[in-house]
Amino acid sequence: MTDQIRVPSGRSVTIYIVVCYLMWVSRVSGVKNITHGVARHLRSIGFPEGSGTGIFFALGVPLDIPGKAVSFSLTFEANYALPGEWNSTYYLDDPHLKKRSLNRRLAYDILMNKLESFGYSGKYCLLKMICEVANYPLTSNGVLGDVLQILFTPSSSQNENLPSEVTEAEYTKDCNYRYKKCPESPLALIRRHDLNDNS
Numbered sequence: 001m002t003d004q005i006r007v008p009s010g011r012s013v014t015i016y017i018v019v020c021y022l023m024w025v026s027r028v029s030g031v032k033n034i035t036h037g038v039a040r041h042l043r044s045i046g047f048p049e050g051s052g053t054g055i056f057f058a059l060g061v062p063l064d065i066p067g068k069a070v071s072f073s074l075t076f077e078a079n080y081a082l083p084g085e086w087n088s089t090y091y092l093d094d095p096h097l098k099k100r101s102l103n104r105r106l107a108y109d110i111l112m113n114k115l116e117s118f119g120y121s122g123k124y125c126l127l128k129m130i131c132e133v134a135n136y137p138l139t140s141n142g143v144l145g146d147v148l149q150i151l152f153t154p155s156s157s158q159n160e161n162l163p164s165e166v167t168e169a170e171y172t173k174d175c176n177y178r179y180k181k182c183p184e185s186p187l188a189l190i191r192r193h194d195l196n197d198n199s
Helices: 010-028 104-117 122-135 142-151 164-169
Strands: 052-063 070-081
Touching (some): 104 122, 122 164
């Protein structure tokens, strides 16, 4: 076995010299990174133009009507447009968009408007529901009962500067007498125990 020294070919030497020259020229001309001049922007695929996504939530409660299969349902839907490019700042630059958290006051306003759209007295029916939940807890109605118990118990969370009548409703004893402007209990539709009986 003989050791042979490999002599680079003329082509290899030429390529080496050209690369060294390009590196030297880039330093002399002020370009610090040789790839800077030939860099390409990474391409990305965004959502197709006009795409959107949404959240849909429906709550259905069967009504106890003999011989009929009827249910009461509420639906909530939120739709959002999706950006057409990954690096889109369209949604970030809009000064009108700001973060809004769901607090008890907003939930009560939404509920009052929904009750009024069904023909109830929104404010008084909300106060009556708060009163009824305080007097007849919903704890034996599963997850939905627990969520409603928290929602209609203003003292279960931090002070949110709610109107005094809302906090007073939680401590009222005779709900039907105090809130006569709401003759029917909206909670009676989803409770196993009819609140209008007061039993």
